[in-house]
Structures are given as structure tokens and as C-alpha cells.
Amino acid sequence: MKDFKNVWIFAEAQRGKLSPTALELLTAGRKLADDLGEKLCAVLLGYQVEHFAKDLFEHGADVVYVCDDKALENYVDDIYAKTLTGMIQAYKPNKFLLPATNMGRSLSAKTAVFVGTGLTADATEVVINKEDGQLHATRPTFGGNLMATITCAHTRPEMCSLRPMSYEKAALQAGRTGEVVKFPFDAAKYTSLAHFIKFIKSEGEGLDLSEAEVIVAGGRGVGKAEGFLLLKKLADRLGGAVAASRAPVDSGWIDYRYQIGLTGRTVKPKLYIACGISGQIQHMAGMSGSDVIVAINKDAEAPMMKVANYAVQGDLYDVIPAMLEALK
Ligand SMILES: Cc1cc2nc3c(=O)[nH]c(=O)nc-3n(C[C@H](O)[C@H](O)[C@H](O)COP(=O)(O)OP(=O)(O)OC[C@H]3O[C@@H](n4cnc5c(N)ncnc54)[C@H](O)[C@@H]3O)c2cc1C
Known part of the structure; x- marks a missing residue:
């Protein structure tokens, strides 16, 4: 487990837009990374998404891992989860936060299974336990009457999906930069039996x-x-x-x-x-x-x-x- 280093956040980007959850996860991730003395890294998957790295650096990311390929233009969870699994196996993050959005809930669960690690889903708070450096993720349970703190003691990365709006968006630090690491898409490995046909915007979706x-x-x-x-x-x-x-x-x-x-x-x-x-x-x-x-x-x-x-x-x-x- 000692090989696993750094805090990752998943920066959701679809249809030319970076999700505001990316900036919220950078706030949560920054504190974890500082407490551990490790780097804060963001992951971008998609097509023509590399330019979002600038926003991620200016909001606190030290490193941005990018897999940019036409095959990732539309979200298909098998393809995304296999790509993310490939990245995790190559770079071994210590903690990994994803947004508990529709995409993030599906992607985090599937990826955790592929990687063989634990996931705390739908958390509202994450902290580093000072004694052992473990991630303590807290989420409501029993119909919201109790808050449960969940740990993942024996596998890495410790994964967690965080509810949107649980953290403020990270502040802009204009001009701040970092390192971009490009990850190649492997069409032979990152496959799916499901195929994307078309995207139909549901009525009223304009209003967020x-x-x-x-x-x-x-x-x-x-x-x-x-x-x-x-x-x-x-x-x-x-x-x-x-x-x-x-x-x-x-x-x-x-x-x-x-x-x-x-x-x-x-x-x-x-x-x-x-x-x-x-x-x-x-x-x-x-x-x-x-x-x-x-x-x-x-x-x-x-x-x-x-x-x-x-x-x-x-x-x-x-x-x-x-x-x-x-x-x-
Ligand atoms: C596991 C679990 C998860 C849940 N998740 C959610 C959730 O995500 N979101 C959620 O909302 N609930 C959730 N609930 C349900 C929740 O417990 C309540 O049942 C629900 O929020 C009640 O909705 P309400 O306040 O609209 O209805 P009620 O509790 O019935 O209240 C209606 C109110 O309207 C007032 N009223 C009636 N007529 C008028 C009028 N003409 N003008 C002004 N006031 C009027 C009444 O005085 C009353 O206060 C969940 C429950 C469980 C067990």
C-alpha cells in the first residue's frame, strides 16, 4: 500500500462544459493533499477536454492526468471505468474523490469493482485521520438520522463519491500552472458491449x-x-x-x-x-x-x-x- 501516493479528483467534463463539481472536489482534495503532504491531481476523460487543465491548475490542481480521445466523447460507463482503471493501475493514487452526480455514481462504483478497492458512496465530508493517514468519509445513513464514518483499511486507493454542493468551489488563483500527464487511450482494452447511440436532452434540463x-x-x-x-x-x-x-x-x-x-x-x-x-x-x-x-x-x-x-x-x-x- 506504500506505493500509492497523491490525492486524485475526477473532473467531470461533458458536452464542452467542466462540471462545477470539479472545483468543489478540488477544495476537498486540497485539504486532504496538504494534510498528507502529497500532490493534488485531477483526472480528465473525454474528447477535446485537455484545455480544461488550465482551469484545474488555476483552482488548485498540481498535476492533471488527461485521456483525450474521440472514443470518450460520450459517456459509456464501461469504457470510462476501464480507462480510469488503467490510469489507477499505472499511477497508483492514494485517495480518489469523484462527484456523486449521475455519472460519478455509476463510474465510481464500476471503477472500484474493476480496481478491487472500497468506495464510500455519496459522502458529505472527507478528512484524513491524523494517526494513520486513512481517509474518513462521512455520509448520512438510516434515512438521514445518523451520520456514518466509513473507512477502507486494506486496499488502495480509498475511493469516495462526494455529494455535489458539500464543499465550496475552490478559489481562482489566476496564472497558476502545473504538470499535464497524457494517458493514451487503448481501444483494444477499453471496450464495452453497450454502444452510445444518441444523446437526448430531457425537457427542462437547461435549468440547473x-x-x-x-x-x-x-x-x-x-x-x-x-x-x-x-x-x-x-x-x-x-x-x-x-x-x-x-x-x-x-x-x-x-x-x-x-x-x-x-x-x-x-x-x-x-x-x-x-x-x-x-x-x-x-x-x-x-x-x-x-x-x-x-x-x-x-x-x-x-x-x-x-x-x-x-x-x-x-x-x-x-x-x-x-x-x-x-x-x-
Ligand atoms: C429514506 C428517506 C428518504 C427521504 N428522502 C427525501 C428527500 O430527498 N426529500 C424530501 O423532501 N423528502 C424525503 N423523504 C420524505 C420526508 O420524510 C417527508 O415525508 C417529506 O419531505 C414530506 O414532504 P412535505 O413536507 O411536502 O409534506 P408534509 O410533511 O405532508 O407537509 C405538508 C405541509 O404543507 C402545509 N400545507 C398544506 N396545505 C397548505 C397550503 N394550502 N398552504 C400552505 N401550507 C400548506 C402543511 O401544514 C404541512 O406542513 C424521505 C424519507 C425517507 C424515509
Whole structure:
């Protein structure tokens, strides 16, 4: 295990865009690397992605490993996981952080199996244990009622997927540079039985909840699918996005990709307006980092009303139209 050195982060880049999770992982990884006295390295896989190395250096990476090939243009998990496995076997990282995005969850699990190491999935905090240098990864468990710290004592690298928004993005250090290491793509080895046919953008995907500065979220109190149109009006007026608790998703009023919480997305907007959401712990797990919380609820005793900076007691079908009127 002594052969394994340095902290790696996976810099997700698809369709010409570097994911903001790369900069969050650089923050988490920088602290781990400094505590270990090792280098912080980023991994880029894709096609025409090498230019992102500059952004990664300017946000803290010391080394960027790049595998740039037409075969990696679209994400196919077998091909990506085999390529990543090849890189891990060649360069032997000590710790490896990936984002717990759709891609990262699939890629980290498959890669950990190919490499034969352990993975803590969906962690919210990572630290180095000062005594033995092991990675301690913490994640919510038992429906968010407990936090479990998980270790991987006997194999390397210690892998972990980290929830988006668990760390701030690393600060820009303009002009900072580092070393680029190119890794060749091996078409004979990095194969898959699955083939990419075409990419279909799902409706409404333009709006990225994790980047929205204002979120208007609805809960069971919205009462019906059409109720979300009223929330959308308020969101549009404020330049924000609509989201939901799990109850409306389970009722089929709104798609799962809008769900905030333990089993949904984590968000950190400047303003979170919770309409008809009681504020159960599993919902709070996804939005408690919001700068300002406004709760609209009939029940003054609802937990969301207690944590809110501004609690409006009333029927959301009266309060939201009044807000829209006032915003005119
Ligand atoms: C393992 C596990 C994972 C989970 N993951 C998630 C998750 O990711 N996200 C999530 O949200 N939940 C999650 N849940 C579910 C969670 O426990 C709650 O059941 C859910 O968050 C409740 O949603 P809600 O607040 O919309 O509904 P409720 O708790 O039913 O609250 C509805 C609120 O609306 C108010 N209200 C009703 N009518 C109106 C009106 N006209 N105007 C104003 N207010 C009104 C009521 O007073 C009430 O406070 C999870 C649960 C488990 C066990």
C-alpha cells in the first residue's frame, strides 16, 4: 500500500462544459493533499477536454492526468471505468474523490469493482485521520438520522463519491500552472458491449437546480400538479427555479429531478422559498445550507417555519398571488 501516493479528483467534463463539481472536489482534495503532504491531481476523460487543465491548475490542481480521445466523447460507463482503471493501475493514487452526480455514481462504483478497492458512496465530508493517514468519509445513513464514518483499511486507493454542493468551489488563483500527464487511450482494452447511440436532452434540463440562486420549492401543501404553475410564476419573477419535496414527486405532480433532499438534490441558493413543505429532516438535508429561507405554511408549528428566516403563516394560494402582486 506504500506505493500509492497523491490525492486524485475526477473532473467531470461533458458536452464542452467542466462540471462545477470539479472545483468543489478540488477544495476537498486540497485539504486532504496538504494534510498528507502529497500532490493534488485531477483526472480528465473525454474528447477535446485537455484545455480544461488550465482551469484545474488555476483552482488548485498540481498535476492533471488527461485521456483525450474521440472514443470518450460520450459517456459509456464501461469504457470510462476501464480507462480510469488503467490510469489507477499505472499511477497508483492514494485517495480518489469523484462527484456523486449521475455519472460519478455509476463510474465510481464500476471503477472500484474493476480496481478491487472500497468506495464510500455519496459522502458529505472527507478528512484524513491524523494517526494513520486513512481517509474518513462521512455520509448520512438510516434515512438521514445518523451520520456514518466509513473507512477502507486494506486496499488502495480509498475511493469516495462526494455529494455535489458539500464543499465550496475552490478559489481562482489566476496564472497558476502545473504538470499535464497524457494517458493514451487503448481501444483494444477499453471496450464495452453497450454502444452510445444518441444523446437526448430531457425537457427542462437547461435549468440547473444546483446553480440556481433562487429556488421556489413546493410540498404536499401545493395539493395538485397544476399548483406548480403558480410556483413557476413566482420563480420566473425572481429569476429562479422550481423544486419540490418528495411528497409531490411521489404523487406524480412533478418529476424526480426536481426533488430536494436526502434522496434528491442538495442545493445552496441565496433564497429558498418553501411553499407547503413541513420541513422533515430528509428534506432539510438538501437545502439547509441556503442563505435565506422563507417558509409559507398554514401551520405555524411546522419545522420549516422554525428554521426559516422569514415565516409566513397562511395558505400558499393566498400568499403567492399577494407576493406576485407586490413584486409588480
Ligand atoms: C429514506 C428517506 C428518504 C427521504 N428522502 C427525501 C428527500 O430527498 N426529500 C424530501 O423532501 N423528502 C424525503 N423523504 C420524505 C420526508 O420524510 C417527508 O415525508 C417529506 O419531505 C414530506 O414532504 P412535505 O413536507 O411536502 O409534506 P408534509 O410533511 O405532508 O407537509 C405538508 C405541509 O404543507 C402545509 N400545507 C398544506 N396545505 C397548505 C397550503 N394550502 N398552504 C400552505 N401550507 C400548506 C402543511 O401544514 C404541512 O406542513 C424521505 C424519507 C425517507 C424515509
